[in-house]
Amino acid sequence: MKHSKAASAVALAAALFLSALAPFANAVDLRHARAQKDLTPAVQQSLQDMLSDVAEPYFVAEGEKKAKNQKYLDLQQKFEYLPNYGPHNSLVVSCKMGGVEYDPTKPGTSKGAPTGILKYLVFTYALQKGKWVSVAKPKWEEQDLGPEGRKKMTEGMQRGEARKAAMEKSQKSHAAAAAAAAAAQKAADQH
Structure with a gap:
């Protein structure tokens, strides 16, 4: 009985001690606060400026493939930014751009036939002392x-091309009607 009372007292003391520490377990350590994951407009613009120079050879290479009637990627000049934080809260960003692969030797659309393959080029950079530094070689996914x-x-591209042609035709007819109206107004003003 004495032994169980002593064990109960120790358990109660431990529970009280640990419950007193509980609020501190969920406390935030502001000395090592995590930075926000969103890129500020200025940081995003500096990254975009740097990436436009780095990505240019890839656009040129795909253009050369298209000119030679080889399978090529219709790379989009739009990047997806995936920010993360490394040691000591350093900003590391994976930048992804991609496009659809086309075979210009096969019919389907004005770009050729889509092969059904999407490719993405991933660049990884870290912001160090206000400058972007490459962390890894660009890789294809x-x-x-x-x-x-x-x-x-193919169906989506054909619908898009048909819609674009219809819009161009509509714009031309509107421009022709506007020109005819302007000419009629000018003739009426002269008489």
Whole structure:
């Protein structure tokens, strides 16, 4: 009995001691606060300026492939930014740009036939002392959507091209009507 009373007292003392520490367990250490994951507009602009120079050779290479009637990527000049934080709260950003692969030797759209493959180029940079420093070599990632994806891409491109042609035709007819109206008004003003 004495032994169980002593054990109970020790357990109660431990519980009281640990419950007193509980508020501190969830406290935030402001000395090592995490930075925000969103890039400020100024930081994003400096990264975008640097990336436009770094990515240019890839756009040129894909343009050369297209000119030679080889499979090429229709790279989009838009980057997706995936910020993260490394040791000592340093900002590390993976920058991803991608596009659809086309085969210009096959019919389908004005760009050729989509192959059903999406490719992404990933650049990784760290912000050190206000300058962007490459952390890893650019690497390619690929996603194959298969025959069904190829079919959907072709249909989507054909719809887009048809819509664009209809809009251009509409704009031309509006411009012609406006020119005719202006000419009629000018003729009426002269008489």
